[in-house]
Amino acid sequence: xxxxxxxxxxxxxxxxxxxxxxxxxxxxxxxxxxxxxxxxxxxxxxxxxxxxxxxxxxxxxxxxxxxxxxxxxxxxxxxxxxxxxxxxxxxxxxxxxxxxxxxxxxxxxxxxxxxxxxxxxxxxxxxxxxxxxxxxxxxxxxxxxxxxxxxxxxxxxxxxxxxxxxxxxxxxxxxxxxxxxxxxxxxxxxxxxxxxxxxxxxxxxxxxxxxxxxxxxxxxxxxxxxxxxxxxxxxxxxxxxxxxxxxxxxxxxxxxxxxxxxxxxxxxxxxxxxxxxxxxxxxxxxxxxxxxxxxxxxxxxxxxxxxxxxxxxxxxxxxxxxxxxxxxxxxxxxxxxxxxxxxxxxxxxxxxxxxxxxxxxxxxxxxxxxxxxxxxxxxxxxxxxxxxxxxxxxxxxxxxxxxxxxxxxxxxxxxxxxxxxxxxxxxxxxxxxxxxxxxxxxxxxxxxxxxxxxxxxxxxxxxxxxxxxxxxxxxxxxxxxxxxxxxxxxxxxxxx
Numbered sequence: 001x002x003x004x005x006x007x008x009x010x011x012x013x014x015x016x017x018x019x020x021x022x023x024x025x026x027x028x029x030x031x032x033x034x035x036x037x038x039x040x041x042x043x044x045x046x047x048x049x050x051x052x053x054x055x056x057x058x059x060x061x062x063x064x065x066x067x068x069x070x071x072x073x074x075x076x077x078x079x080x081x082x083x084x085x086x087x088x089x090x091x092x093x094x095x096x097x098x099x100x101x102x103x104x105x106x107x108x109x110x111x112x113x114x115x116x117x118x119x120x121x122x123x124x125x126x127x128x129x130x131x132x133x134x135x136x137x138x139x140x141x142x143x144x145x146x147x148x149x150x151x152x153x154x155x156x157x158x159x160x161x162x163x164x165x166x167x168x169x170x171x172x173x174x175x176x177x178x179x180x181x182x183x184x185x186x187x188x189x190x191x192x193x194x195x196x197x198x199x200x201x202x203x204x205x206x207x208x209x210x211x212x213x214x215x216x217x218x219x220x221x222x223x224x225x226x227x228x229x230x231x232x233x234x235x236x237x238x239x240x241x242x243x244x245x246x247x248x249x250x251x252x253x254x255x256x257x258x259x260x261x262x263x264x265x266x267x268x269x270x271x272x273x274x275x276x277x278x279x280x281x282x283x284x285x286x287x288x289x290x291x292x293x294x295x296x297x298x299x300x301x302x303x304x305x306x307x308x309x310x311x312x313x314x315x316x317x318x319x320x321x322x323x324x325x326x327x328x329x330x331x332x333x334x335x336x337x338x339x340x341x342x343x344x345x346x347x348x349x350x351x352x353x354x355x356x357x358x359x360x361x362x363x364x365x366x367x368x369x370x371x372x373x374x375x376x377x378x379x380x381x382x383x384x385x386x387x388x389x390x391x392x393x394x395x396x397x398x399x400x401x402x403x404x405x406x407x408x409x410x411x412x413x414x415x416x417x418x419x420x421x422x423x424x425x426x427x428x429x430x431x432x433x434x435x436x437x438x439x440x441x442x443x444x445x446x447x448x449x450x451x452x453x454x455x456x457x458x459x460x461x462x463x464x465x466x467x468x469x470x471x472x473x474x475x476x477x478x479x480x481x482x483x484x485x486x487x488x489x490x491x492x493x494x495x496x
């Protein structure tokens with residue numbers, strides 16, 4: 001086993017939408033650190049104290065935000081697709097990268113404070129991202145880690161991290177020299193949904209993780225369930241927040257949402273929950289009982305979405321649910337009874353693995369991967385991860401249309417060449433705009449970069465061949481080569 005230094009460990013961080021966690025590799029396995037308040041997870045909430053100008057993170061930020069919601073930011077991860085977006089707290093504007101960096105920094109400081117002053121320094125840290133994140137979302141996460149100054153040596157997709165945590169248990173408990181399973185990672189957290197099907201193969205020489213198919217929705221999670229129950233309570237109490245000032249409405253929302261979140265958790269264990277919220281607006285209260293079936297009815301639209309994502313996964317792989325050997329549930333929302341029942345009904349209850357902690361296994365897997373990057377002998381064998389493209393890759397053509405060269409869910413490495421031509425007579429230059437996404441219009445996809453070609457041979461429209469080659473390697477790097485008569489230009493881009 002690896003020697004571990006308490007002052008210079010390797011770390012894994014699960015940067016979640018609603019909760020985050022940090023773990024270390026201790027030489028024998030992953031261990032989750034507790035926060036300064038003695039909990040395994042940290043609420044991914046940031047609050048700006050207008051009196052001290054201090055940014056608070058975690059439970060204290062959420063509690064203060066219930067009183068002054070205009071000073072609080074929640075669900076920051078959902079804004080990572082737009083680094084230019086401004087989140088205003090107490091009149092000050094912050095980017096999603098800046099606020100994410102604060103969460104990472106707080107997690108790191110909670111660990112550092114357990115050691116003598118100024119002596120703690122992680123020698124390697126890995127941060128997680130959803131598999132369904134696009135290029136710029138991953139890049140923005142990397143920037144947040146850099147801003148937090150945590151020595152981040154890489155990112156790992158959350159379902160791969162969860163599978164690593166599971167694989168570590170298999171390596172420790174199984175005496176079999178060879179082992180193979182089809183594993184479905186069902187990751188439903190506070191803000192995002194990832195569905196990833198793997199082939200895990202263990203041999204004395206190697207652990208192989210081969211992604212067979214992916215799916216998901218980066219706008220589906222526990223926060224949406226909270227909003228559904230919130231609206232249900234308003235209707236049940238015959239209340240409306242219309243006519244309130246912005247500040248009054250935010251305060252009323254936070255007051256109700258605190259009880260909504262607590263009720264959602266309680267209804268996972270009981271059939272009914274009594275909810276009381278006094279003075280939602282002056283003189284008007286919420287005082288009612290909510291049943292589990294009522295809550296499930298509230299979120300039925302999202303359950304249907306989840307089921308459709310699962311159906312597309314089987315269609316993509318030409319596999320049947322019964323061919324899945326194991327299901328790993330990740331994320332707090334995966335423990336909601338109707339969600340768990342949905343998975344059990346489709347795959348089989350006996351296949352749902354019960355020995356991973358859905359709130360912590362992603363951070364644990366990230367710590368394992370950080371240890372592997374730091375020293376590949378951590379497993380006593382090599383780790384090989386074979387990925388697939390989570391979104392299509394292509395170029396902009398006339399009328400701002402998206403032309404895909406590499407399809408979504410294509411096994412990497414892969415390569416594709418396409419011949420294009422000029423769209424006007426005697427063009428002397430051409431910008432090739434590269435996008436990632438699955439929409440027919442480039443405006444709804446993610447811009448990755450541009451390759452400019454100059455001094456083109458002058459030809460009438462449509463008579464100059466332009467050869468464009470996309471090549472995606474195992475590390476998810478996109479190489480683009482553009483060739484015209486006597487001209488060859490290449491660029492390498494990281495897309496996720």
